[in-house]
Amino acid sequence: MSNNVTTVSSPWSAFSGPNLGYVMEQYDLFLQSPEEVEPELVLLFQQFGAPVVVEGEVAVANSTAAPAGDYKKVLAAVRLADAIRTQGHLAADIYPLKNRELQTAQIEESAFNLSAADLAEIPAAIFFKDVPANVKNGKDAIDYLKSVYTDKVAFEYNHIAATEERDWIQAQIETGSFKQALSSDEKKALLDRLTRVENFEKFIHKTFVGQKRFSGEGLDTQIVLFDEILKTAEANNVEKVRIGMAHRGRLNVLTHILNKPYDMMFSDFAHVSNELFLPEDGRLEITKGWTGDVKYHMGASYNRESGMNVKLAYNPSHLEVGNPVVLGSTRAAQDDTSKPGQAIFNRTKGLGILVHGDAAFPGQGIVTEVLNFAKTEGFTTGGTIHIIANNMIGFTTEQQDSRSSVYSSDPAKGYEVPVIHVNADSPEAVSLVGRFAASYRQKFGKDIIVDLIGYRRHGHNETDDPTVTNPETYKLVAKHETVRALYGAQLVAEGVVSADDVATLDTAIYAEMQASYDHVKEMAAKDEHKHLEMPEELKVEFPQIDTAVGAERLEKINEELLVFEEKFEPQKKLGKILEKRREAFASAKIDWGHAETLAYATIIQDGTPVRFTGQDAQRGTFSQRHLVLHDKNNGNVFTPLHHISGANASFTVHNSPLTEAGVVGFEYGYNLENGHVLSVWEAQFGDFANMAQVMFDNFISGARAKWGQKSGLVILLPHGYEGQGPEHSSSRMERYLQMSAENNWFVANCSNAGNYYHLLRRQAALLGTEGVRPLVVVSPKYLLRHPLAAANAEQLANGSFQEVIEQPGLGSKPEAVERIVLGTGKVMIDIADRIKDGEGFDHLHIIRVEQLYPFPKEQVAGIIAKYPNVKEVVWVQEEPKNQGTWNYALETLYELSEGKKLRYVGRPAMSSTSEGDADSHKAAQAAVVEEAVAEPVKVK
Numbered sequence: 029m030s031n032n033v034t035t036v037s038s039p040w041s042a043f044s045g046p047n048l049g050y051v052m053e054q055y056d057l058f059l060q061s062p063e064e065v066e067p068e069l070v071l072l073f074q075q076f077g078a079p080v081v082v083e084g085e086v087a088v089a090n091s092t093a094a095p096a097g098d099y100k101k102v103l104a105a106v107r108l109a110d111a112i113r114t115q116g117h118l119a120a121d122i123y124p125l126k127n128r129e130l131q132t133a134q135i136e137e138s139a140f141n142l143s144a145a146d147l148a149e150i151p152a153a154i155f156f157k158d159v160p161a162n163v164k165n166g167k168d169a170i171d172y173l174k175s176v177y178t179d180k181v182a183f184e185y186n187h188i189a190a191t192e193e194r195d196w197i198q199a200q201i202e203t204g205s206f207k208q209a210l211s212s213d214e215k216k217a218l219l220d221r222l223t224r225v226e227n228f229e230k231f232i233h234k235t236f237v238g239q240k241r242f243s244g245e246g247l248d249t250q251i252v253l254f255d256e257i258l259k260t261a262e263a264n265n266v267e268k269v270r271i272g273m274a275h276r277g278r279l280n281v282l283t284h285i286l287n288k289p290y291d292m293m294f295s296d297f298a299h300v301s302n303e304l305f306l307p308e309d310g311r312l313e314i315t316k317g318w319t320g321d322v323k324y325h326m327g328a329s330y331n332r333e334s335g336m337n338v339k340l341a342y343n344p345s346h347l348e349v350g351n352p353v354v355l356g357s358t359r360a361a362q363d364d365t366s367k368p369g370q371a372i373f374n375r376t377k378g379l380g381i382l383v384h385g386d387a388a389f390p391g392q393g394i395v396t397e398v399l400n401f402a403k404t405e406g407f408t409t410g411g412t413i414h415i416i417a418n419n420m421i422g423f424t425t426e427q428q429d430s431r432s433s434v435y436s437s438d439p440a441k442g443y444e445v446p447v448i449h450v451n452a453d454s455p456e457a458v459s460l461v462g463r464f465a466a467s468y469r470q471k472f473g474k475d476i477i478v479d480l481i482g483y484r485r486h487g488h489n490e491t492d493d494p495t496v497t498n499p500e501t502y503k504l505v506a507k508h509e510t511v512r513a514l515y516g517a518q519l520v521a522e523g524v525v526s527a528d529d530v531a532t533l534d535t536a537i538y539a540e541m542q543a544s545y546d547h548v549k550e551m552a553a554k555d556e557h558k559h560l561e562m563p564e565e566l567k568v569e570f571p572q573i574d575t576a577v578g579a580e581r582l583e584k585i586n587e588e589l590l591v592f593e594e595k596f597e598p599q600k601k602l603g604k605i606l607e608k609r610r611e612a613f614a615s616a617k618i619d620w621g622h623a624e625t626l627a628y629a630t631i632i633q634d635g636t637p638v639r640f641t642g643q644d645a646q647r648g649t650f651s652q653r654h655l656v657l658h659d660k661n662n663g664n665v666f667t668p669l670h671h672i673s674g675a676n677a678s679f680t681v682h683n684s685p686l687t688e689a690g691v692v693g694f695e696y697g698y699n700l701e702n703g704h705v706l707s708v709w710e711a712q713f714g715d716f717a718n719m720a721q722v723m724f725d726n727f728i729s730g731a732r733a734k735w736g737q738k739s740g741l742v743i744l745l746p747h748g749y750e751g752q753g754p755e756h757s758s759s760r761m762e763r764y765l766q767m768s769a770e771n772n773w774f775v776a777n778c779s780n781a782g783n784y785y786h787l788l789r790r791q792a793a794l795l796g797t798e799g800v801r802p803l804v805v806v807s808p809k810y811l812l813r814h815p816l817a818a819a820n821a822e823q824l825a826n827g828s829f830q831e832v833i834e835q836p837g838l839g840s841k842p843e844a845v846e847r848i849v850l851g852t853g854k855v856m857i858d859i860a861d862r863i864k865d866g867e868g869f870d871h872l873h874i875i876r877v878e879q880l881y882p883f884p885k886e887q888v889a890g891i892i893a894k895y896p897n898v899k900e901v902v903w904v905q906e907e908p909k910n911q912g913t914w915n916y917a918l919e920t921l922y923e924l925s926e927g928k929k930l931r932y933v934g935r936p937a938m939s940s941t942s943e944g945d946a947d948s949h950k951a952a953q954a955a956v957v958e959e960a961v962a963e964p965v966k967v968k
Contacts, residue, residue, distance in 0.1 A: 029414055031894070032238075038287055039072065039075075039076045039153045039155075040076070041151045041152075041153060041154075041156045042099075042150050042151050042154045042924045043079070043099055043102065043478075046327060047098075047099040047843045050099065051069065051079045051099070052079050054066070054069050055069075055073055055078055055079055056719055057628070058070060058073050058278075064465065066103060067107075067415075068103035068104075068106040068107050068110075069103065071106055071110055072074075072106060072138055072154070072900070073231070074191075075157065076157070079328050080390055080677070090904070092113060093369070101142065101146050101149075101150070102150055104140040104141060104142055105140070105142060105146070105147060105150050105154065105155075105166055105170070105766075106154065106181050107140055107215075108135070108137065108139075108140045108142060108157075108170060108714045109155050109169070109170065109173055110111060111134055111135050111139075111140075112135045112170070112173040112174055112177050113173065113177060113186070113198070114186045115131075115134050115135060115184075116135055116173070116174065116177030116178045117177070117182030117184055117449060118130065118131040118132075118134070118176075118182075118434075119131055119132040119135055119178045120177065120178045120179065120181070120449065121178065121179060121180055121213075121451060122180065122181070122182050122189050122449045122450065122451045123420075123451070123481060124246075124451055124452060124453040124481070124482055124483055124508070124511075124552075125281070125483050125501070125504045125505065126504075126506060127420075127500075127501065127504055131660070132178075135174065135178070137170070142192075144167050144830045146166075147165070147166035147167040147169075147170055148165050148166060148167040148168075149165075149166065150165065150166030151165065151166065152164060152165055152166060152167065152168060152169045153252065154169075154578055155169040155170075155173070156169065156202060157199075158199075158203055160172055160202065160203065160204060160660055161204075165235075167925045168770075168772065169174060172202075173202070174208075175753060176201050176202060176207065177201070179457070180449075180450060180451040180454040180457040181206075181448060181449070181451070181454075181457050181460070181461060181593045182449040182452045183197065183201060183447075183448055183449075184435075184437075184441070184444070184446065184447040184448075184449075185197045185198075185446040185447075185583030187441045187444060188444045190444075190447060192843040193472055193474075194687050196471065196472075196574065197446060197468070200464065200719050205619035206460060206464055206733075207460065207912075210456055210459065214459075215456070215519055215522075216519075216524065216525065217456050218252065218456070218459065218515070219512070219515055219516060219519055219525065219530070219533065220533060221247055221251060221252060221255065221284070222249070222251075222252070222455060222511060222512040222515055222844050223512055223533050223537050224537055225244070225248045225251050225280055225284060225512075226248055226283060226510055226511075226512045227247070227534065227537045227538045227541060227782075228279075228280055228283055228284070228290070228541065229243045229244065229245050230538070230632055231538060231541045231542070231545070232279075232294075232297065233296075233490065234300075235294075235545060236297040237422070238490065238491055239297055239490070240322075240489045240490060240491065241279055241323075241324065241489075241490060242274075242275035242276045242277070242278065242279075242324050242488075242489055242490075243276070243277070243279075243280075243485065243486060244276055244278075244280050244281075244417070245276025245310060245484075245485035245486065245488065245510070246419055246451070246452070246482045246483040246484050247276070247277055247417050247418075247419060247452050247480060247482040247483075247484075248280075248482075248510070248511045248512065249452045249453075249454075249455050249458040249482070249511060250277050250280075250281070250383070250415065250417060250452075250479065250480060251277075251280060251281065251284050251285065251479065252455050252458045252459050252462070253415060253458050253461065253462045253480060254271075254281065254285045254462070255285075255459075255462065256458075256459050256460075256461075256462025256463045256466070257381065257463075257465060257466045258332075258336075258338065259463075259465060260462070260463050260466035260470070261336065261379050261466055261470075262332065262334050262336050263467070264376070264470045265376065266336060266376065266378065266379045267335075267336060267337065267361070267377045267378065268336070268338075268339070268358075268361040268375065268377065268378045268379070269336065269337070269338045269339070269342065269378070269379045269380075269381060270339050270354050270355075270358040270378065270379070270380050270381070270701075271285075271338065271339065271340045271341065271354065271358045271362065271382075271383070272340075272341045272343065272350045272351055272353065272354030272380075272381070272382045272383065273340070273343070273350075273382070273383030273415075274347035274383060274384070274385050274388070274417070275325075275345075275346075275347065276385070276417055276419070277417060278324050278340075279293060279323065279324060279392060281340060281342060281665070282327075282328055285330075285338065285340070286312065286328040286329075286330045286338060286340055287307075287311070287312060287330050287802065288312060288314075288328055289305055289307060289544070290540070290544035290545075291305045291544040291545070291547045291551075292305035292306065294541075294544060294548050295544045295548045295551075296323045297323070298545075298548050298549070298552065300552045300555045301555045301556075301557070301558070302314075303666045304551050304554065304555060305547075305548070305551070307418075307556075311330055311331040311332075312328060312329070313328065313329040313330075314326070314327075314328050314329075315342075315735055315736035315737060315796075316560055316735070316736045317560070317731075317732055317734045317735050317736045317737075318559075318560040318561050318562050318733055319730075319733040319734055320560070320734065321342075321734045321735060325342060325343055325345070325735075326342060326733075326735070327339065327340040327342040327343070327735070328340055332533045336505035339357070341353060341354045341357065341697075342731070342734070342735040342737060344358045344727070346722055346726055347385065347388060347725060348384065348389075348392040348394050349392075349394055349689065349693060349723065349727075350383075350693075351382050351384075351394055351395065351398045351690075351693070352394065352397065352398055352401075352689070352690045352691070352692075352694040352697065353408075353694070353696055353697035353700070353723075353727060354380055354382060354697060355380050355382075355401060355407070355409050355412060355691045355694055355697065355713070356418070356693065356694035356695055356696060356697025356698035356699075356700075356701070357380075357697040357698065357700055358379065358380035358409045358412075358697075358701075359373075359378075359407065359408075359409050359694070359697075359698055360697070360698040360699075360700075360701035360702040360705070361377060361378035361701055361702075362374050362375055362376075362377045362378040362409065362410065363678075363702070364678075364832050365630045365637035365639075365677060365680075365702065365704075365705055366677060366678070367677075367678060368469075368632070368643065368670065368672070368676070368677070368678065368679075369670045369678060369679070370667070370670065370678060370679070370680045371637065371639065371678040371680045372678075373408075373410075374924055375408070375409065375411065375421060375473055376410070376470075377887045378409065378410075379409075379411075379412075379413070379466075379469070380409050380412040380413070381412070381413045381414075381415065382398070382412055382413070382414050382415070383416075383417050384414060384415065384416050384417065384418075385417060385422065386416050386417070386418035386419065386420065386421075386423060386436040386473050386479075387421070387422025387423070387431070387436070387773075388415050388422070388423065389414075389437060389439065390430070390431040390432075390433060390436050390439050391430060391431065393420070393689075394689055395439065396439055397410045397685075397687045397689060397690030398412075398690055399439070399440055399443045399445065399475065399628045400443065400685055400687070400690075401685065401690065401694070402443060402445075402474065402475050404684075405682060406641055406680075406682025406683070406684065406693070407625075407682070407684070407685070409415070409693055410469075410473040411463050411468075411470075411472065411474045411475055411476070411479065412469075412475045413465050413466065413469055413475075413476055414440070414445075414475060414476070414477045414478065415477075415478045415480055416436055416437055416477065416478070416479045416480060417480060417482075418452075418479055418480055418481045419481055419482055419483055419484035420481065420482075420484075420501075421483075421484055421494075421498060421501065423488050424488065424494070424496075424497040424498060426498065428553040428623070429559040432636065435447070435449065435479060436479070437449075437477045437479045438834035440475070440477050443475065444474075445474070445475045445476060446468065446476050446477070447475055447476075447477040447479060448461050448464065448465065448477065448478050448479065449479040449481055450477070450478065450479070450480055450481065450483075451481060452480050452481055452482030452483075452511065452757050453482065453511050453514055455511060455515050458480065460480075461478055463541040464725050465478050471940075480928055482652040483501075483504075483505055483508070485505060485510075503856065505918055512534075516530035517530075519620045525806075532749075541957040553631075556789070557803070560748075561800045562733075562770060562771070564734070565797060565798035565799035566770075566771050566798060566799055566801065567771060568771075568799055569771060569882035570831060570879075570884070571790065571794060571799055571883070573744070573789075573790050573794070573828075574795045574828070575786045575789035575790050575827075575828050575829060576825060576826050576827065576828065577630050577789075577824065577825055578825060579822070579825040579826075581630070581633075582613075582626060582630070582821060582824055582825055583613065583821070584673070585626060585629045585630065585633075585672060585768060586609065586610065586613045586626065587610070588668070588671065588672055588673060589609070589625060589629065589668045589669070589672070590606060590607065590609065590610055590669070591668075592657070592666060592668075593666055593671075594667050596657070596659050596660055596664065597660055597661055598657050598658070598659070598660060599658070599907065600660070600665075602654060603821045605654070606654065606657075609622050612815070612818075613821055614821070616818065616820030616822075617654070617818045617819070617820075618781055618782070618813060618818055618819040618820065618821070618824070619781060619813050619817075619818055620781045620784065620808065620811065620812040620813070620817065621648060621652040621653045621654065621812065622781070623781035623782060623784060623785040623819050623824065624653065624671065624781075624784065624785065624788065625653070625655065626785065626824060627784075627785045627788040627789055628640075628655075628669055628679060629669055629672050629675075630789065631677075631706055631788070631789060631792045632669065632672065632675045632676065632677045632678070633672065633674045633675055633676060634677075634792070635676040635677050636677055636704060636705070636706055636792045636795060637678045637679070637680075637704065637705045637706065638677070638678070638679045638681075638705070638706045638708070638792075639678075639680045639681075639682075639695070639698060639703075639705050639706070639707050639708070640655070640679075640681040640682075640708040640709075640710070641681070641683075641691060641694075641695055641708070641709055641710075642683075642684055642691070642708075642709055642710035642711065642712065642744070643683065643684055643686060643710075643712040643716075644683055644712060645681055645682065645683055645684065645710050646681050646683050649712045649713070650746075650809055650812055652812045652813070653670060655681045656681060657668060657669075662927045666835075667679070667681070667875065670926060675857065678840060687719075687936060688711065688716050688717060688718075688719035688720040689719055689720040689722060689723060691709060691720075692717070692720035692723040692724075692728075692743075692746050693720070693723045693727070695707050695708075695709045695741060696723060696727055696728055696739060696741050697845075699739050699740060699741045700737055700738075702738055702739065703738055703739070703740065703795060703796050704795050704796050704820055705795070706740070706742065706762040706788070706791065706792045706795060707740070707742065708741075708742040708744065709741070709742070709743055709744065709945065710743075710744035710746075710807070711743075711744065711745050711746060712746075712747045713746050713755070713756045713759075714745035714747040714758065714759020714760070714807075714810075715755050715756065715758060715759060715760060715808065715941075717743070717745055717759065717760070718760065721763070722769065724763070724764065725767070728741060728743075728765075728773070729767040729768075729772055729773065729802075730767075730772065732772060732801070733770055738798075738800050738801075739800070739801070739802050740791060740794060740795045740800040740801065740803070741802045741803070742788070742802070742805065743759070743802065743803065743804045743805065744805050744807045745759035745804065745805065745806055745807060746759065746807050746808065746809050747759035747761065747777075747806045747807065747808070747854075748808055748809045748810050748811070748852065748853070749854070749855070749906040749907070749949065749951060749953060750809060750810050750854075750904075750949070751943075751946035751949035753942065753944045754940045754941045754942050754943075754944060755941075757941055757942040758793020758911060758941035758942065759806055759901065760911070760941075761777070761806050761890075761907075761912060761913065762907075762911050762912055762913070762915065762916065763879070764804045764881075765880060765881060765913060765916035766916065767779055768848075768881040771801060771882060772801060772802075773801045773802040773803065773804055773945070774791075774801060774802070774803045774879060774881065775804045775806070775879070775880045775881040776803065776804070776805050776806065776879045776880065776881075777805075777806035777852040777853040777877070777880055777964050778807075778808075778853075779811065779817060779828050779833065779852070779853060779854070779856050779857055779878065780806075780817055780818075780819060780833065780878075781817055781818055781819040781878050782820070782823035782827055783819075783827075783829060783830055783833065783878055784805070784807075784817030785819060785824055786827055786828050786830075787803070787805070787826075787829045789829075790828075790829050791803045794911040803851065806852075806853055806880075807931065808853070810854055810857075810889075811857055813855055814857055816857050816860050817857055829878075829879075830878055831879040831884035831887055832875055832876065832878060832879075832884050832887045832888060832891070833875075833876040833878055834873070834875055834876075834891060835856075835859075835860060835863070835873070835874035835875070835876065836866075836872070837863070837864075837865045837866030838863070838866045838869060838872060838873050839873040839894070839895070840866075842894055842895050842896065843896065843897055844870040844871060844897070845870070845871060845872065845895040845897065845898060846871045846872075846897055846898060846901060846963075846964050847871055847872050847873070847897045847898065847900050847901075847959050847963075847964055848873050848874075848875065848891075848892055848898050848900075848901050848902065848904045849872065849873070849874045849875070849884045849904055849905070849933075849961070850874075850875045850877055850888065850901065850902065850903050850917075850921070851876065851877065851903065851904040851905055851960070852876065852877045852878070852880060852905070852913060853906075854906065855904060855905060855906040855953075855956065855957070855960075856874065858906075858953065858957050859874060859904070859957055859960055859961060860874075861901055862957050862958075862961055863961055868960060871894060871963050871964065872961060872963075873891075875891055877890060877913075877917075880913060880916070880917075881916075881918050883917060883922070885920055885924065888924055889924055892924060898928055899928060899929060899964055900928055900929035900930070900931055900964055901921065901924060901925045901928050901929070901930050901931070902930075902931045902932075902933050902960060903917060903921055903930075903931070903932055903933070903934075904933040904934060904956065904960040905933075905934040905955060906933045906934060906935065906956060907934065907935065907937055907941070908934070908936065908937055908938035908941065908942075909932060909934055909935065909937040909938075910937040910938070911938075912934070912939060914932055914934065933956060933959045933960045934956055935952060935956065
C-alpha cells in the first residue's frame with residue numbers, strides 16, 4: 029500500500045498525494061514549534077495525533093478525498109466545526125421568550141467559503157474521534173454538530189485547559205450520551221412534577237392574595253433540575269447535600285425537594301403554627317428561633333428514603349452571602365475530624381448546590397470569592413453545582429444596566445468552570461442537564477454552572493407591577509404559555525397522554541392542595557400560639573466550667589511540642605524561639621502563642637476537633653504562632669500538634685485565600701454543620717473583618733434568634749493602638765458590642781495569655797450544648813510577647829477564665845482608694861507598666877474587664893464596694909470616645925457609679941480610628957495613661 033493512501037477510518041483520509049505529504053511535514057513542525065502551524069492543523073493533531081497510515085486498511089477512493097491542492101477546504105471545514113463547538117451557544121434556542129437575537133453568522137458554511145458540496149466531499153472522520161451513527165460525510169457532520177450545539181442546551185467548555193475534561197464533555201455531547209430519550213413513564217412523571225410545581229404557586233396566588241412568596245414561575249423546571257441532580261448524587265452514594273438559594277422559587281423547593289407538606293407550608297401563610305403539620309416520621313427537620321423570620325428565608329433538612337440527607341440553608345435577604353456558609357457546611361460534611369492529625373477530606377461524602385440570581389452572579393463579589401475556593405486545600409468541596417436561576421432581569425433592571433458580559437455566568441470562565449445554558453421551557457433538556465452536571469462534578473471534582481434561562485411571570489414580588497418598568501418584556505410574558513401547558517401539549521402530540529389526562533391531572537392536584545388547606549383551617553382552632561423563648565441554658569451569662577488541666581499533663585504536652593520528626597530542621601531563628609518555650613514553661617513566661625498552642629493541645633486531647641483558618645494563620649500575622657513549621661532545607665512541613673500523645677480528635681490549620689467575607693461565612697457554615705468542632709477564624713488585622721461585616725450582621729449575631737441555629741465560632745480580631753495608623757489599630761469592637769443582646773455571643777478582650785487559654789477551653793467545652801454561642805475575641809499584637817501579659821504553668825493548670833482581673837499591687841489600703849479605673853485590653857497593660865508594683869498609687873485601684881459582653885456588672889460592683897472612699901469611677905480606653913467600649917458600657921457604668929463622679933479618659937471623638945503619625949500616637953497614648961493614673965483633683 030502506498031504511503032500516500034489513507035483509509036476510511038482515518039481522519040487523514042481527507043488528504044492525498046502532496047497534501048498528505050504537506051500535512052506530515054506540518055506534524056513534524058508541530059512537534060517542534062506548534063505556534064508556527066496553522067491553527068486548524070493544530071486542532072487535528074491534538075485530536076487525532078500523527079497522520080499515519082495503518083497497514084491493511086481499505087484505501088479511500090479518489091472521489092472521497094479532497095482534491096489535490098484544495099486541502100484548504102478541509103482546514104476550513106475543521107474551522108467551521110470548531111466554530112460550532114465554541115460559538116454554537118450564541119445561536120442556540122435557549123431563550124423561552126425568544127427576545128434575544130441569536131448569532132448564527134459565525135457558524136454558517138458561507139463564513140468559511142464552503143458549500144454543501146464541498147462538505148459532502150470530506151470524510152466524517154475528520155470531525156470526530158467516534159463518528160456518530162447516520163453521519164456519512166462532512167455535510168452530515170456539520171449538520172449534526174449544529175443540531176447538538178444550537179438546540180435547547182448550549183455548552184461553553186473551550187476555556188477549560190485540561191484536555192481530558194474537554195474531551196469528556198465533547199464526547200458526552202457528540203456521541204449521544206447526553207441526549208438520551210426519556211421513557212413514556214419518565215415523561216408522565218415529569219408532567220406530574222410540573223403540574224404540582226405550577227399549581228402550588230397558583231394556589232398560593234389565589235388563596236393568599238397579596239402575600240409575598242417570590243414565586244419561581246417562569247423557572248418551574250428548577251425543581252426538575254434539582255430532581256435529577258439529587259438522583260444522580262444518590263446513585264453515586266453521596267451522603268449529604270447542602271443547598272443555598274435566594275428567595276425566588278424557594279418555597280417550591282422547600283415543598284417539592286425538602287418535602288415540606290402542603291398543609292405545613294400553607295399554615296405559614298395562614299399564620300397557624302406549622303409544627304401542627306410536621307410529619308411524624310422524623311425525616312423532615314426544621315429549627316426556629318424566638319424572634320423568627322419571614323417564610324422565604326427559612327430552611328429545612330430532609331432524609332430521603334435512601335438515607336441521603338438534603339438540607340436547604342436558612343438565608344437572609346443579602347442573598348448571595350449565603351454561598352460560603354453553604355460551602356462551609358458542605359466541607360464539614362466531607363471532613364472526618366474524629367482522628368488525630370489533620371481532618372480527613374472525602375469529597376464524595378457531600379455535595380454543595382448553590383442557586384444564584386442572574387443579576388447577582390456577576391454583580392456580587394462574594395460569588396467570585398466562592399469560585400476561588402474550588403481548588404484551595406482548606407476550602408475546596410470537590411466541586412459545587414451552581415445553578416443560575418436566570419429570569420433575565422434583576423428586580424427591575426435590564427441586562428444592559430446589570431452587567432458587561434454576554435452571559436451572567438461569564439465570571440466563572442476565569443476559573444475554568446464549564447457552563448451549560450438550558451432553556452427552562454424544555455423540561456426534558458433540563459432533566460438531562462441535571463444528570464450531566466452531577467456526573468461531571470462526580471468525575472472531575474470541579475465546579476460546574478447550569479444557567480437555567482427562563483423568565484419571571486410576575487414582578488419582583490407578587491405585589492409589584494413589572495409593566496411599569498419593563499413593558500416590552502411583560503407583553504411577551506402575558507402571551508406566553510406556562511411550561512406545564514407547553515409540555516402537556518407536547519406529550520399529547522406525541523401520543524404519550526391525552527388532552528383529558530392533562531386536564532384531569534391538573535384538576536386533581538389543585539384539589540389535593542385545597543384539601544391540605546382545608547386541613548389547616550380545621551387545625552387552626554387547636555393552635556395554642558405558643559411564644560418561643562430563648563433556651564434557659566442560653567440565659568446563663570457566665571458559664572461556670574472547669575477548664576483546669578493537670579500540671580503534669582501540660583508539662584508533657586509542652587515537651588512533645590518541641591520534638592520534631594527525624595531529620596526535620598526548622599529555620600535557625602525559629603528553632604531558638606521554640607526552644608525557649610521549654611524554659612518559658614518553667615519560668616512563668618508563657619507568651620500568647622505558646623499558651624494558645626497548649627490550649628489547642630488539651631482541647632484535642634479532650635476529644636474536641638479544632639479547625640483554625642485565616643490569612644497566614646499557620647505562622648501568625650505577627651510571627652507569634654508557628655503551628656506549622658517548615659524545614660529550612662527542603663520546605664517540608666511539620667505540625668507538632670499532630671503528634672501529641674492522647675489526642676482524640678483532629679487539628680487542622682489552613683492559610684486562607686485573601687478574602688474575609690467568604691472565609692468567615694465558610695467557617696460559620698462549617699461550625700453549623702459540625703457543632704463539635706472548635707472553629708476559629710483570625711483576621712490578619714482586626715479591621716479586616718470590616719469586609720465580612722455582612723456575615724456578622726446577617727448570620728453570626730442573630731441566627732440563633734431568627735432561625736434557631738447554634739454556633740460556637742471563634743473570631744480573633746487583632747486590635748491595639750501602637751502607631752500603625754488608622755486601619756491597623758482598631759478592630760471596630762464597638763460594632764460587635766452594638767450588636768450584643770440576648771446573650772447572642774461573648775465579646776472578650778483579654779490582657780493575659782493565661783486568661784485567653786482558659787477562654788478557649790471554656791468555648792470548647794460549650795460546644796454541642798444549648799448554651800453554646802459564638803466568641804469574638806479582641807486579640808492583641810503588642811501584648812503577644814509582653815512579659816506583663818505572660819502566663820505561668822500554675823495559672824494554666826489550675827486557673828479558670830476570669831471575667832475581671834484586679835491589678836496586682838493595688839488596693840491593699842481600701843480606705844485610701846479614691847479612684848477606680850476600669851478598662852479593657854492593651855491600654856490596661858500600658859497602665860500596669862506605668863505603675864509597676866503600685867508604690868505611690870494608693871489612691872488608685874484598677875479593674876481590667878476581660879469579658880465585655882455580657883458585661884460582668886455584679887463582679888465589678890462587688891470590687892467597687894470594697895473601697896468606701898471612692899470619689900470617682902473612670903473608664904479608660906485608647907480608642908476615640910465615639911468608638912471602643914465607652915458608649916456601650918456607659919449605662920452600666922452610671923449604675924455602678926452610684927452617685928460617684930463618672931469620667932471618661934481617652935482620645936476625643938474622632939472620625940478616623942487613630943492618629944496616623946507614630947510620634948503623635950505616642951504622645952496621645954502617654955497622655956491617656958497619665959490622666960488615668962493621676963490623683964483626683966482636690967476640691968477646696
